[in-house]
Structures are given as structure tokens and as C-alpha cells.
Amino acid sequence: MFKRLAITAALAFSLASAAQAESVVRYGISLADIPLTSGQPDRGAGAYKFTGYTLYDPLVAWEMDIADRPGKLVPGLATAWKVDANDQKKWLFTLREGVKFHDGSAFDAAAVVWNLDKVLDEKAPHYDRRQAAQVKPRLPSIASYRVVDAKTVEITTKAVDSFFPYQMLWFLVSSPAQYEKLGKDWDKFALTPSGTGPFKLDKFVPRERAELVRNPDYWNKNRLAKVDRLILLPIPEVLARTNALITGQVDLIETPAPDTVPRLKQAGMRIVENVTPHVWNYHLSVAPGSPWTDLRLRKAMNLAIDRNGIVELLNGLAKPAVGQVDPASPWFGKPNFQIKYDPDAARKLLAEAGYSKEKPLKATFVIAQGGTGQMQSLPMNEFIQQNLRDVGIELDFKVVELEVLYTRWRKGAKDEMNADVTSNNIAYVTSDPLYAIIRFFHSNQVAPVGVNWGTYASPVVDGYLDEAMKTFDVAKQDELLAKAHAQIVDDAVLVWVVHDTNPHVLSPKIKKFVLAQHWFQDLTTIGVD
Known part of the structure; x- marks a missing residue:
């Protein structure tokens, strides 16, 4: 009996220690609701840092891990892109090999075209009007697209457009297999989404919270999340959001109440700003x-x-x-x-x-x-x-x-x-x-x-x-x-x-956070002790 109790106590201690070991950051965001989680976030460009570049990836990415200069275009799910020398309306995207969606299915050219259909082709059976409303205006140049082979996609623009790769920053790729598995229902997909990003969605309560957990198998090892769990908490009212930080209900916030800046500094908070386009x-x-x-x-x-x-x-x-x-x-x-x-x-x-x-x-x-x-x-x-x-x-x-x-x-x-x-x-x-x-x-x-x-x-x-x-x-x-x-x-x-200037306020708990010179931000850079 004593031995059994000792084992039970040891197990309880072990579980408690494991729970304590999980690093958790609570982020008070200025939105009234969690942005759309099914692939293309709603609620504007700022929402991409919450449920866009956390759960998903674009073909062409933005450099977000630097603060002292503007970023630039960098490879994402595409390792390279180039315009066709014989027809400058055609762009070829070479896709990254070995990438898996959160559900374990493979990322390939067919998945890219399926996602383009999802937001551009109203006749496609999986067309999602809600996602299309968010991203279609951001892709004004696209005329057509096709699979060249498993690792190559060709996109044709309506006219020669040397700036076209910038449009691809906004196009995120979700899992066709997960959509099929969930009965071809985008509402169900939003509750259990599957992308290729550095976080996975673990818990979701509309207008209340979204809990993202670290994806240890993320393909970009330089962008592995530094915390185990990131909790997004919508607090649209600025004073309520600021007070939540001061009272320890959250660990960082965006856009504090301006007249509370002296009080925040006195409380040991760090205010981070940067040049923001x-x-x-x-x-x-x-x-x-x-x-x-x-x-x-x-x-x-x-x-x-x-x-x-x-x-x-x-x-x-x-x-x-x-x-x-x-x-x-x-x-x-x-x-x-x-x-x-x-x-x-x-x-x-x-x-x-x-x-x-x-x-x-x-x-x-x-x-x-x-x-x-x-x-x-x-x-x-x-x-x-x-x-x-x-x-x-x-x-x-x-x-x-x-x-x-x-x-x-x-x-x-x-x-x-x-x-x-x-x-x-x-x-x-x-x-x-x-x-x-x-x-x-x-x-x-x-x-x-x-x-x-x-x-x-x-x-x-x-x-x-x-x-x-x-x-x-x-x-x-x-x-x-x-x-x-x-x-x-x-x-x-x-x-x-x-x-x-995109001000963010960090509690003393937050030791690392890169505020890029962009509206896109990389929440994998958030780190604690």
C-alpha cells in the first residue's frame, strides 16, 4: 500500500513538473475576435501575425526576424521563383520538398493549385467565399495557374507585373486532406485547422481565446517557436487591455493606452516600437x-x-x-x-x-x-x-x-x-x-x-x-x-x-521579441526565461 501511494505521489509530482515546464505566453490583442483560422485570416493585415503566419505559410515569405532594417522577400514554401524569359507574364515557383501539413499529409503543387481554386475559382466545389473575400483583392494580377509537376507551379499574370511576388506574401496554404477528412466543411476546418506553420491550433473559443502550441516538426528549423503555448486573448478596449497587462492577466499587449505609458514603465514593462510602413x-x-x-x-x-x-x-x-x-x-x-x-x-x-x-x-x-x-x-x-x-x-x-x-x-x-x-x-x-x-x-x-x-x-x-x-x-x-x-x-x-510605430508592451517575463519593420510579425521570436 505504501509503495502504491509512493508511486502515485511520484507520478503526480512528475505530471505537475511537466505542466510547470511548459512555457506559456498570454498575448492581449486589440481585435474583438480571433481572426479566421481556416487559412486566410480576416480582420486586416495585422491579423496575419495571429492566425496567418503562425498556423500557415506563404509560397513567398517576408523576412521578419530582424529589427534594424527593412525586411525583404525570402523563400517560404517556394524555394525559388522566376519569370519566364520568353513570356514575362508567366512565373514559375519551385516548391520546397519534404514539407508536411499538421495532419501529416504532404505539401505539393496540387495542394497549391487547390488553395488557389479555394479563393479564386467560384465554381470550385471547395471555394470558400469568406476566405476569398480576404485574399482575392490581394491577388489582383493572377489570370491563371497550373501544376507543371509535383514540385513546380506556374502562375500567369494578366499583364507583365514585376511586383507580382509581393502579392504572394498574402496567399497562405491549408491542407486539402484535412478539408476532405472533416467532411468538406470549412466551419469544421476552422475548429481543427491544418497548415504547415510553426504553431498548431490546440484550443479555440470564438471571441474569447485561441491557444496555439509549438509545432516541433516545423520544416524551418530557424523559425521554431520559442514558447510551447501561445494564448491569444481578444481585448479590444484599450484601457482593459492595458490593465490586463499591469495586473498580470496577460504577458504582452499591442497598442497600449497612450496616457498609461509612464505607469507601464514604472511597473517594469518594456515598450517596443519600430519604423512601420x-x-x-x-x-x-x-x-x-x-x-x-x-x-x-x-x-x-x-x-x-x-x-x-x-x-x-x-x-x-x-x-x-x-x-x-x-x-x-x-x-x-x-x-x-x-x-x-x-x-x-x-x-x-x-x-x-x-x-x-x-x-x-x-x-x-x-x-x-x-x-x-x-x-x-x-x-x-x-x-x-x-x-x-x-x-x-x-x-x-x-x-x-x-x-x-x-x-x-x-x-x-x-x-x-x-x-x-x-x-x-x-x-x-x-x-x-x-x-x-x-x-x-x-x-x-x-x-x-x-x-x-x-x-x-x-x-x-x-x-x-x-x-x-x-x-x-x-x-x-x-x-x-x-x-x-x-x-x-x-x-x-x-x-x-x-x-x-506598432507599439507593443512586454512584461518582465518576456525576454525576447523581434519587432520587424513591417505589419507582418513573427510570433515565433517571442521567448521567456
Whole structure:
């Protein structure tokens, strides 16, 4: 009897020790829900770090394990890609060998084509409208694709597009075998997903939590997760999220409440920021009937905003924006219109257009209540609302949940869904030529084809961008993009406010975390003692 009790006690001690040995990190995220887990995450670009690049991989990846310089394209599930010398619309992707999905099935060219069908071919039996809505606008160049052999896929673009590999950063590959096993049901797949990524989904409660566990068999040994379990906890309200960190309910958070920064530092927390190609803006409609078809009013909006005041509101966790990209970017160019805080100049332009404080211009913008990438949506919008009131613009807001805002954005300014607004307020990733400029400002990207939300069309800008997409000379690409950007700023297409610095706050428990100069982040870099 004594021996049996001793064995039982030893077993209990062993199990307890094993449980204690598991390294766990609890991450308070700014979203109201866990992003879609079936392959293509919803809730914007920031969601890729949560259920995108954790559970899945792209063919072409982004370098995310460095912080002191911008990353670059690196091999993912494809070890190489090249354009066909005889037909520059054809791209050949050489696939990585020996990769397995979480369910044990093999990754190959057939799986890639199956996944492309999943989001691009509405007639495919496994087409998923929800995933397609997330990624189809991110793949505007694809015309066709086919299996060449088990380790080679050919993708043909609609026109010569030297920037096409950047689009493939957003295309993630899920397991066809797991989909079949679960009865060809994407809802069931979302509960038990299977990708090739560095984490597996262990537990999932919508709007409450997702628990990811380390994949010890991950193919990229340089990207093995440093913690055993990563728990994602949606806490959309900024003060609640910040307090959860201070009280020890979570171990790190994104986007803290700015006025709590001194308190966080006093509590021993570490605030991490970095240069981030991401701009918080208003995308104005220039569709017929919108007041913003008048260039004077677009310029007045840009001149009426106190960007330094916004940075102060955010306790320094932002940088004033004077265009789509930072002036340090090779794509900034030499615009003639200088974006700055000049309320007198704004009033003059408004007066020329027939408006004043006594006879204000009235408009309604659609904004998000919060969420990743939106920084401090409500406080920032309220601050700007007062700025605009001071010069003669009365702004009302239609406040919606983030995914509703994205739906309105994809529909475009001309859609009846947006008949009640003349601008959206989605913050934009500006990391590469496609994402910084082409998809927002080329006339062939007018929604719903792409995300040129406001229907902007400039033959000058189109010409520069068309030429840039046809050249594979990087210096020439930069020159053409800079000319296009200068024209876009001169046309005041957007109202640019601030660039994000993507602030994260780490408790003393977190010893390692690389904050890359991108909106993509690699959560495998999170490490504890």
C-alpha cells in the first residue's frame, strides 16, 4: 500500500513538473475576435501575425526576424521563383520538398493549385467565399495557374507585373486532406485547422481565446517557436487591455493606452516600437456627388489637421505623415503640395469653395470602434473632428466593428452600402509597391476589382505605375514610383495623418521579441526565461 501511494505521489509530482515546464505566453490583442483560422485570416493585415503566419505559410515569405532594417522577400514554401524569359507574364515557383501539413499529409503543387481554386475559382466545389473575400483583392494580377509537376507551379499574370511576388506574401496554404477528412466543411476546418506553420491550433473559443502550441516538426528549423503555448486573448478596449497587462492577466499587449505609458514603465514593462510602413488616413471618395471631388477641399482637409497634436495625444507612439510613405522612402518623390498644419490656409481654401465656420461643409465618414492597425481610433477621430470644426468642416462618424468597415472598404465608394459616407478610415500597409501605391491609386484597381476605394483615376499616375510594373530594374522602379507618389500627394487623394510605430508592451517575463519593420510579425521570436 505504501509503495502504491509512493508511486502515485511520484507520478503526480512528475505530471505537475511537466505542466510547470511548459512555457506559456498570454498575448492581449486589440481585435474583438480571433481572426479566421481556416487559412486566410480576416480582420486586416495585422491579423496575419495571429492566425496567418503562425498556423500557415506563404509560397513567398517576408523576412521578419530582424529589427534594424527593412525586411525583404525570402523563400517560404517556394524555394525559388522566376519569370519566364520568353513570356514575362508567366512565373514559375519551385516548391520546397519534404514539407508536411499538421495532419501529416504532404505539401505539393496540387495542394497549391487547390488553395488557389479555394479563393479564386467560384465554381470550385471547395471555394470558400469568406476566405476569398480576404485574399482575392490581394491577388489582383493572377489570370491563371497550373501544376507543371509535383514540385513546380506556374502562375500567369494578366499583364507583365514585376511586383507580382509581393502579392504572394498574402496567399497562405491549408491542407486539402484535412478539408476532405472533416467532411468538406470549412466551419469544421476552422475548429481543427491544418497548415504547415510553426504553431498548431490546440484550443479555440470564438471571441474569447485561441491557444496555439509549438509545432516541433516545423520544416524551418530557424523559425521554431520559442514558447510551447501561445494564448491569444481578444481585448479590444484599450484601457482593459492595458490593465490586463499591469495586473498580470496577460504577458504582452499591442497598442497600449497612450496616457498609461509612464505607469507601464514604472511597473517594469518594456515598450517596443519600430519604423512601420503603415499609414493612418482617410480615403476620400471622388465619386460623382462627393464634395471631395473638389481638390481645394481635399487639400483643406490635409492642412486642417494638427499631426503633432495627434502624436502628443498618443504619447509619442506615432510619427506625422506627409504622404502615403515616409519622406525617407525612395518612393516619396518631390511633391509640390506640402502637407502641414496650416488652419489659415485651410480656411482660405474652404472659403474659395463656398464654406466657412458659419456655413460649414458637412460630411460623414465610416470609422472602426477599434482593432489592429486602427491605433486609437475613437480618440484620434474625435481630436481631428475638433480640428476640422475649427476651420469649417463638420464631420460626423458612423462607427462600426472593424470587419464591417473592411466589408464597406472592399465594396468601394460607389456601392450603395457606402451611400451614407464619403470616406473610410482604414489604416493602410505601405510595405511594398503594390501595397503602398498600386492597389490604392491605379484606375484599374477601383473597387470592387481592387481597393482603390475612392475611384481615383489619373492618366499620369497610371502611366508611371504601368511602366514601373513592366521593368525589372529596381532603380527605375523606384524612380517611377516616386513620380507617381508625388502626383498622388499633389492631388491630395487621401488625408494622411500619422505613421504607426506598432507599439507593443512586454512584461518582465518576456525576454525576447523581434519587432520587424513591417505589419507582418513573427510570433515565433517571442521567448521567456
